[in-house]
Amino acid sequence: MALNLARRLRTDSGAAVLLLSVTLFALLWANSPFSEAYTHLWEIPINVDIGDLAFDMDLHHWVNDGLMVVFFFVVGLEVRQELTIGSLRRRSQRLVPLVAGTAGVVVPALIYLAIAGGTAPHGWGAVVGTDTAFLLGVLALVGPAMSNQLKVFLLTLSVVDDFLAVTIIGVVYSEDVRITPLLVAGACLAALWLLGRMREWRSTPYLLVVVVLWGATVQAGIHPSIAGMLAGLLVPAALTQRSDVVRTKDLYRAYWQSPSAGVAREVHLGLSRSISVNQRLHEVLNTPVNVVVVPLFALANAGIDLRGGALGEALGSSITWGVVAGLVLGKLVGISLGTWAAVRAGLGTLPDGVGPGSVLGGAALCGIGFTVSLLVIDLAFDDEAQVQAATVGVLLSLVLASLVAWALFRLARVRWGEESADLPMALDPPVDTRHDHLRGDPEAPHTIVEYLDFECPFCMRATGMWRELQAELDGRVRYVVRHLPLDDVHPHARLAAVAAEAAARQGRFWEMHDVLFENQTALEAEDLRAYAASLGLDAEQFEADLADDALHARVADHAESARASGAQGTPTFFLDGVRHQGPHDAATLIAAIEALEAAEPDEAR
Structure with a gap:
C-alpha cells in the first residue's frame, strides 16, 4: 500500500494531486477555528548562529529562503541538462521555445501593469513564472492521452520561463545588498565552475560549495533563488x-x-562515475523536491484568511484581476503568439506530432503560476490586504487556466482532429520478411524491431541482448533491425549501414553487423573494405555496392520509416509493431513480451 502510494506520488498527476491537496488543506486550516495555530506555526523563530554570522529567520522564511533554494537548484540542474544534452542543445530546437518563453514573460507583465500598475506596480513579477509540477500534473489529467512531445515542448518553455523568473526575483526583489558576502558568493560560483572544469565527478564538493553559496547570498541580501539557479547551471551534465x-x-x-x-x-564508485554529477543530483533531489519541498512551500504560503469580507475585498481588487489576467490571458496570448511568430520566421519548427491546438492548450496551462507567483508575492507586498488579493488571484488562475486548457484540448481533438500530441507509436511499414533482416524463427509469434546506428555506443550494448532473448523465449520471438544513422553526431554511421547492406547482397549481413559493432571506433571506408575482406566477400562487388545509389536509398528509406514510426534516436525498439517506451535491457524486453502473451487470452475472449 505504502509502496504504491510512493510510486503514485512520483508521477506527474500524483505530484499535482498532492500539491493541490496541500493547498486546499492550508486554505481550510487558515480559515478554521484553528487559524491562530497556522499563523503561529510559521512565526516560530529559528536562529542559527555560526561565529559572527547570524541566520535569524522564522519558519516561514526558512521554507521560502532555505528549502526553496533546493527547488531552484533542481531547476538549474534541469536547465544545464537541456542546454548540454537535451532539447536546448541545438539551435533549431531552442529558438522557438526561447522566443515563446520570453513572450510568455513579457506579455503577462504588461497585462498586469495595464490593470494593476496604478495600485501595485511592484507586483508584476507574480505573473511571469510557471509552476512546472502543476503544469505537468494537470496536463496528465486534461491533455491528450499521448502527449510526450507536447510535454517536452512545455518543459523547454518552462526552462526559459523559470530562468527569466528567477533572474527577475534575484535582481528586482533583492534589497540592501552587502558587498562582502556578495564577493564570497561570487567566489563560490567560481569554485563551482572550477570543479566542473576539473571534471570532479563526486557530488559532495559541489554540495558543500552550494551550502556556502546559499549562506553568502542570504547574508548579502539577495534572494537565494538566483543562487540555487546559478549553482545548478554550473554543475556539469554529459552523456x-x-x-x-x-x-x-x-x-x-x-x-x-x-x-x-x-x-x-x-x-x-564506478557506477557513480559513469553518470554525470548533474544527473545523479537531479535523480536524488527531484522526488524530495516534488513530494516534500514544494508541498511544504504551498502549506506555508497558500493559507490566507478569507473570512470577515476579505474574499469580497480581494475579488474587488485590481491586484487580483491583474494577476488573473496576467497569468491566464497573458500566458495564453504571449506563448501562442511567440510560438507562431518564431515558426513563421523560420527559426524552428514544432515538435513532431504537436499541432497548433495542443500549443494553445499547453500555453493556457502555463498560466498556472503558483510556486514562483507565491514566492514573488511574499517578496513584493508588505500590506496584508495586497498579499491576500494577489494570492486569491494566483489560486483563481490555477482553476481558470486548467479549465481553459481543458476546453482548448477538447476543441483541438473535436475540431482539428488532434487526438494526440506525441510521436507515432505504430511501426510503419510493418515487417516484411522479403526485405527486412531477420534473426530467429520467421514464423515466431512475436517480433522485436530495433532501429540502430552502427556508431552509437548504446546500440552496441543493446545488440548483445538478442542472445538472451533467444535463450529465454525459446523460439517465440524474432529480431529485425533497421537503420537510423544519426548523421549529426555519428558521421560514419550512414556509410557503415550501406556496408552492411552491401554485405547482405552476398548473404553476410549479420556477420558484417557484428563486426561493425565490434569495431565502432574504426568505420572509415578503408576499414569497411578490410572487414569485407576478413569476411571473405567479393571485393569488387562490395566496392561497387558501396557506391550503389539503390543501397543508399534503402538506408534512407529505413531512416524515413523511423521518422514515420516515431523513432528519433537509437536504439529504438518496437514490440509487435508498437514502439517500446522505457528501458531496453533484455530483462525489460522479455518481461514486456511475457506481458503481451499473458494478455492474449483475455483479448481472445
Missing part, C-alpha cells in the same frame, strides 16, 4: 560515455569473481 560503461562492466566482473567489501565499493 554517459562508452568507456565508462565498459570500465563498470569490468568492475562487476571482478566482483563476480571475488566478492568483497573493497571491490563492492569500487563497483559503487
